[in-house]
Amino acid sequence: MIQLFRVSKVYPPNYPALTDIHLHVEKGEFVFLSGPSGAGKTTLLKLLFREEEATGGQIIVNGRNITRLDGAGIARLRQEIGLVFQEFKLLPSMTALENVALAAEVVGMSRRESRRRAFHLLRELGLREKHDARPLTLSGGEQQRVAIARALVNDPILVLADEPTGNLDADMAEETMRVFLKIHEKGTTIMIATHDAGVLKRFHHRGVQLQRGRLMSDSKSAQREVAS
């Protein structure tokens, strides 16, 4: 699903955010990207949905090299990826339902179908009663579930989440992680960047650790080494 070959990113004037990253993520995998602040987790995610452009190496997402894409190519790529952020990025002037349906409408789904799907997802995520509420009237956990519903509305092949539990207390963080696990059970590839040690301890999935822009450890390759 995701392949990175010797990927690097240098921010001007000369700040290396990522150096020589090799990473392969299979379809349907659940990967935690961990590391302290400034390790390069967010930059790596940004490269995957092309918010940033790699300064070196090649990145393949779902069989397509995304290193060089024009504006239309980037839009198409993002239509296949669901994005979740720490700060939710919901529009306060829209209801929960409208926020979710927006993502479907902009890719050409009819209003009726978009709203039907949005409602269905919100119900699945336990927000049936809150579909008409504006984001600012919802709790942090609820807002994050609305954001997750928006990320899922176009049936993405890949979900990228950047510190999705960063603004939530422990209970809400746990609840949010369970939502991601449920999505993963349906076969969606998931990559979550987090520095939440609690989350990493409780959920035993593949962990990729970054430090100062370099890949320090990958639990999958460690398992392979143990097995061999």
Added chain:
Amino acid sequence: MKVAQLSFVFRRVLKSLRELLWTHILTSGTMAMTLFIFGGFLLIQENLHGLLRGWGSQIQIFAYLEHSLSQADLQSLLGDVRNYPEVESVRFVSKGEAWENFREALGAQSGVLEGLPSDILPSSLEISLKRPYRYRASVAAVAQRLRGMKGISEVEYPEEWIEKLTLLVVGVQWAKWILGGFLFIATLLIVGSTVKLAILARKDEIEIMQLVGAPAGLIKAPFVIEGMIQGVLGASLSLFFLWLLFLFARYRLPSSLGIFPAHDQLQFLGSEAISLLVFLGWLLGAGGSLFSLRRFLKTWGSGRQ
């Protein structure tokens, strides 16, 4: 663009017009103000041109004829002068008519002419020139040619007056391009800044649309359509205020200013100028939105797309 996306764009426009009503009113108002200044300039310029055309038609060359000129020579002279490419019309003023005109001009003092023979004044030709030749150099050239003709004793024309008029016409023409150009650029800058403010107010919306993979056209379209609506609305508003200004100038401005002999000589903008103003509004709205959007998307998404 798919039908669903088109319907999305129009719903966004309606929603934005409803929710950001004051931002749109402010933008339309700014456009109306700047277009009002531009339109006002067009109005002044158009009326000034009309005035100059009126004054220009009064430019005449007077050619005084020799006393001894026979009827046949007169006819041949008239034919020759009428054939000048610069000449629009030639009117023959007989000695008798000249005498009458003189008497009328003297009015109450006409008694001083008593006892004088009525053929003492020379007959003359009043020559009007075509519009492109109503300038100092061409009037002088025609006068010079007339002086060399057989049967003409003297040629006169209002030299100083023509010189001033020529300067005024050239000045207005230059002012049209220089002042008009400055005004247009100023309008573009003001509208660009106002539109940028309106776009900044919806920065989050644009960012989220980009993140969920909305095509660039779909993000820009509502802003451009809003810009067009604002532009046309602004232009209509400016035309309304120009009309009020025109009515004020026509009926309230004292004729004692003496520039316009009669109020009804003042003309409102012609259909061409009105269309130009509406088109400019439309263009400024659409262009201003596109320009600001491009700059804004570039700044906000540096390294992004």
